[in-house]
Amino acid sequence: MSYGKILLILFFCAVSSVATAQTTSDISGYIKDGNEPIAGASVLLKGSKIGATSDARGYFELKNIKPGSYSIMVSYLGYVRESRSLTLAADQHVNLDFLLKRDPQQLKNVDISGKTKTQEVRESGFAVNAIDVKKFANTTADLNQILNRSTGVRIREQGGLGSDFKFSINGLSGKQVKFFIDGIPMEVMGSAMSLNNIPVNLADRLEVYKGVVPVTLGADAMGGAVNVVTSQKVNNYLDVSHSYGSFNTNRSALTGQYTDQKTGIIVKASGFRNSSKNNYKMKGVDVLASGPQPGNYIPEEELFGKEYASGDVKRFHDNYFSVLGQAEAGITNKKWADVLFIGGGYNETRQDLQTGFDQKTVYGKVKRTSYAKSATIRYKKDNLFTEGLSLSAFAARSADTYRTTDTVFAKYIWDGSWYDSGYTEMGRSIATVGVIRRPRTYAMANMGYVINPRHSISLNYTLDHLKNENYNAYSEQRDSLPGKINKQIVGLAYQQDLMGGKLVNTFFAKYYNLGLNRTKYVNRILTAQDTLANNMGYGIASRYKLSNGLGIKASYEHAYRLQEAEEVFGDGLNLQGNPDLKPESSDNINLGAFYSFQVSKNSFFIEASGFYRNAKDFIFPVPDVRSNLLKNENQSSVRITGFESELRYNYDQLLSVTFNLTYQNAINTTKTGQTESYYVEGSYKNKIPNQPWLFGNADFTIGKDNLLGKDTRLQFNWFTQYINWFYLTWESKGNPNGKSDIPTQFIHNAALSYSLNKGKYNISAECRNLTDRMSYDNFKLQKPGRSFSIKFRYFIQ
Template sequence: MIQRFFFFIFLLFISITLSFSQNKVIVSGKVIDSQTNDNIPFCTVQLKDLKKGGYTNIDGFFKLPKVPVGKHEVMVTHMGYSPYLKTINVTKKGISNLVISLSESEVELDEVMVIGESEETQMEKQGFSAQKIDTEKVAIQSVELNTLLDQTSGINVRQEGGLGSRTKYSINGLSGNAVRIFIDGIPMEYYGPSYSINSLPVNLIEEIEVYKGVVPVTLGSDALGGAINIKTKKGKENTLDFSYSIGSFNTHQVALNGAHRNKDNGFTFRGSLFYNYADNNYEVWGDDVKVTNPENGRVEEVRAKRFNDGYEAYGTKLDIGFTDTKWANQFLVSLVYSDMYKEVQHGATMNVPFGERHYTQGNIVPSITYQKKDLFTEGLDVDLFSSYAINSRTLVDTTTNKYNWYGEIWGENPGGGEAGGPVHSTTDEGTLINRFNVSYAFNNDNILNLSGIITDYKRTGFNREAQLGGDTSNDYQKINKSIIGLSYSNSAFTNKLRTNLFVKQYAYSVDALYHTYSGGEYHPLPKQTSDINYGYGIASSYDLTKKLTIKFSAEQAVRLPVPDEIFGNGAENAISNLGLEPEISQNMNLGFRYGELYLGDHSLTLSTTLFYRDVTNMIQRSVNTRGDLFFYENFGKILSKGVDVQVDYDYNRKLFFTFSGSYNDTRYKTKYTADGYKNLHYNSRLKNAPYLQFNTNMRYDLSDLLSSKGQLQVYWNMRYVYEYFRYWENIGSDNKDIIPTQFVNDLGASYRFPQNKLALSLDIKNLFNEQVFDNFAIQQPGRGVYFKVSYSIF
């Protein structure tokens, strides 16, 4: 392994001598209709001489990065329009306002050969095992971000209910916080659940970046199993978009997004807001949904509706400052505010329903961002971000009532509290976040990058229901983290070979109190821990042919525990574990991508990745012996290996079909216990973890059937997850608890009116009303129907 690593280093430095410098800039603009001046979405934009290109987005705009200075032949095509062909002269400043006008064609275009590479393709061909999800084509659908991620190869999304429920992500067998979620490059946990992947509507999202295993230092965090980076919309034109979705279980989702920029001085204002509401009163049934029959005293299984699972969240993000000026590409003062209310229907399983337990959470996150390309000298780019996140969470569970699954009060608990003792606690969190990213391009083929994120987290609170001296929530709890990374990127052989070398330092310290109970009293004891770890790695890819790319990446990665894992989270029924240790993993990926292959009107792309993860001290969420509370613990040694694959096919740019599948073999590899005895679970498959899944997505464009220029599409999604055991597979009887096989189908249709301002969609989720479980004994919603309207005001 070490010899191979140094071989790649040697190959990298050999390639440096063969690299040649060439100025490359950005060409961007828009495509419009010559008669109406309306922007035209989803046009093919190509630079024929470079075999490079992309597509216009839903607003008709396009961006082609890394275009060499000089003259190039640009070709733009779209069904129903005559092809556009013209030579453009690209200067050192690039082109930022190219306007291309298309005229209607009286003759249908028989064949459009897309010979360029989109930004998605360019990202997938890098050395990292990465994928970009463009939200433009699904923005008008009643679809959630979690659904889009669950349709991506190698990713498994496990939800515990309807809209607003707790969610767990897994990439290639590693799950929980080993997979880090970012919003615009900032770790999502600092925003709180009210402004998160669960609450943000797809209309506010530009794109999603997914990294599997090895993560670039530019994200500046301790992602061990992979990372998901959600990029919100940052329109620079004057825009205002609105959407409203209504559907089953009294679900409502509203989103508004707008931007204004003064072209004279660069003054920019951006704003977005959202509102989500759902009763989540869907029907549940099964072994854990039981009610005592008052006539005969027997406990019977029933079909009942959830009655204490409501969810409400709203929030806004405001940016004000300057963009694209001489002194800054971006200088923005921002504010994120959000709030939520969430009812809690049950604990770790559905066997005991709650009738009044609920929590609220709100946050205020002011921040300042400064970005400048070519600062002081050409090639020096700087990106600085500073913020202070204020979060407050209140959990209320004081009732003495006991509820059954009909929502009826059947008894009384004199002590109060539905999930243990009575709780009326408030938790206040404050986090100072400083992030920097500095890169220097010696030329277009050699780039040095230094990045990092430094956070100072504090938590305190109080429990109004705690006994005298027994309130542990007001103890001080502090975590300081520092993750610094240095990387060197090189491209060689006319950009056929791309290599990235990097090192990272992970430092953290914990300062907190924990309580012991003896002699009828609570005794607070201080606990301080600190640690420094290092990681390193390489990501490389090589174009064997114009269509075949092979990729390899490897790293030693470290993942530090997050506050909720160490200190617990009462709102999510999670208790503390101050003894958690960092996870350490040896990650490797080997993959290839073939495509796009064109055969007449047919297009095909195939990509696959073999992965290997050797993890020490994996942090895993477990359930206590009573089955009502969660806690996080270290597992000794875990080995995960497997494969994920994705196939993309389209016919004549009308029929689009995607198949993605993943298999991982994740095993517990700690052979002996701390006492020297043989571990009973050695070499067993990791408990409560899915290992085989696949998704299919199909979309068909029926616009040709319309006399107008509107766009009509129908789409179908299918998700399959094979059954897996709740506990260890090697112990227990033959009828061990399992999470059953999932086979879920969604169907929908959308219509975009001419001029691209108004769009309507109708979606049916869980078409066949299957009983769906992502977690043991926690049922997800059945069939639901949703209607959505989207309107571009200007």
């Protein structure tokens, strides 16, 4: 492995020395909107035939310019054109950076006439969904609900607001998918920083990478990654919203920024507060036939004479509350730093637990709380020391604490009645206040070098160090099983932009290092064990444009995913730890094509792709019959094949329609004798259970400006989701007639929003699950029925 490291270093040094000499006059620089690069901007040197287009980094270069006086002009649709005059001497290099300002008169047509950053990401060599979330800003949706409409993505929630969820991309899910905010892992910010907590107002764009992930994210994301991109503008703004809905659900969000023009100091702040009783109706659950007896104690011996019946009752122990606040202060656009920010944050969650991993287990007193603190610093500089060399770095120190209270020796029934038990609600023999402490140190650096407009390289290094401590605070003797996880990931990428931008190739390699220290009982003796794992991944992403709007792309990665703290040490809830897990790996292949075109004010985008995943040592949660909990195990092999397609149509700013469909066939390729798990044994070539295999979405939006007055907009949205039935357990086990499955679901949502004073004041009303259909996800846990909400939003800039 050391030989490979030496080759990487030599390669980076060699290509970094290519462009040290300037033999002709040239002009280069970056074009940005605040800190966000503008790709596709036109750069023209008046009085010559020399011109260029900015790349994905906003970088442009004009070469072989004769000495003389010139005027350079930069333009991009939706922005004010900017010109500068300059005089070039022989053998001179001039660096010019441009900060373009938005043009309100052009912005109305930018989505159909110009190529947005979202479209640029879609047309990259990676298999990626790019979602512009600004059009959802007036809805009550969180980021999970927006992503759940995307091709290839399926999010399975266990209940209402704040419930656990499993995020799946092309059949790989759970910890195999990583989540980021502006390239930084969400878990660094604390447990409340979760997709089902983050309001849509806090995001600008969502990027969903499928199977193949850029090295700049510095992640062991075997199944893919989601990057939440927030606003990078430097102007002042304030966005405040509050929504109220069914089940006493309240959601508030704030994000804002202030820039001092004299000093250049910028202060950013964001936060949210979410709460809900989640007291929606559970249909057809087991209750006493004699009628509901909420809160009543029933002696256990009396239960032998009572009968159970199927009834409809409200959830009675599912309150949820979360709050997050974070702030940053720093500067931008200085000689020594394009960006330098120092920040801090705090978040807290309080949650009643209503069920275990399935709804047969009912809780009445179990509670979960958590809180986290974090301190961060980030830095970015383009043209560091030399032209084309850029550096971005981030570091964080955070601490998460979880507390699970399970001290009542009782068993509850869905009608709220309960009886004495020799065990706690979670099946423990002793009362427990389980505490988990996880301090974390995280650091990441990305360095890039533009050799010339057609060739560039990037290098990433990520360090993630986490300590774990579990103990029972209710016990006088606090026995704990401490542990540590240390991850290091190094990624190197080389990008080619050939044939005038028609062909783009990205070659990359990733080195994964895992150091695991944990203690476990071996023959009833507490034993410390150390594990060290080193793995090398690699891949390629390519895109070829046959014409301006037509292109094909392909990507491949041999990827690894290292164990997470919850898998090794447990989560203190429904998942027990497994310190013997191994890293999992997968060969991921994507093949796709896209076509976009425009006829007058009508624009179309069509995309289709196929995917293949072959995962080894696949980590999969299975029920443990002895503890009534889930436990992760390494299955030998899982193979996933499938396809997905999407069609989008827009007419001016009036109408948009989207249809997408995903089919995925995830099968267990573990042969008999390759696993010790009874749960897996005998399921060779079976579909992976409890996972949808066919699903799709339809989204219809119509909106009109100035319909109810000047500077107003009225908009209506209808969204439908289809999920085909799927088995809850292995298809080969049990009687086919009595086999448990999750039935086909059609869920409809509708929303109406009204904006006035150019979007300064906004109000919207929304209905989810309009037809009040039964909806399920993980282990057939029922989700909320029909619900209503209203949202108020105030936005100034």
